[in-house]
Amino acid sequence: xxxxxxxxxxxxxxxxxxxxxxxxxxxxxxxxxxxxxxxxxxxxxxxxxxxxxxxxxxxxxxxxxxxxxxxxxxxxxxxxxxxxxxxxxxxxxxxxxxxxxxxxxx
Numbered sequence: 001x002x003x004x005x006x007x008x009x010x011x012x013x014x015x016x017x018x019x020x021x022x023x024x025x026x027x028x029x030x031x032x033x034x035x036x037x038x039x040x041x042x043x044x045x046x047x048x049x050x051x052x053x054x055x056x057x058x059x060x061x062x063x064x065x066x067x068x069x070x071x072x073x074x075x076x077x078x079x080x081x082x083x084x085x086x087x088x089x090x091x092x093x094x095x096x097x098x099x100x101x102x103x104x105x106x
Contacts, residue, residue: 003028003105006046006085006092010034014084017098026105037078043071051091057082 005021007030008014021028031038038046047054047070055065058073059080074081084095088104095101 001089003089004031004087005029005101006031006033006038006081006083006087008032008034008079008083011083013096013098017084017086017095017101020098020101021105024102024105033078033081038075040071040075043074046085046087046092047071047074049090049092051093056094 003021003026005014005018005028007018009032018030047057050057054070057070059082063073082094082096084098084101086093086095086101086104091104093100093104
């Protein structure tokens, strides 16, 4: 199974999640989505297969989710996407706190 960490190097939680995976010697791919933006199809897959409330994908809690298209919003505002996000091959998980990632690698 291929694991992927959707990573923002400027985010302390994302860096902590990265470090946890490295220390546990978990093989994973790193997707720096701020350097190579996610496609609409990738975002749709993320939204569809996210564990938990989709509203948690956006860092700005003042957004009116009734008025926005979540996929389009993330595509245009990738820096507003919550991080880190870990993909275990089945689900996308927002790893807050970063240690949450350990629940999905075994």
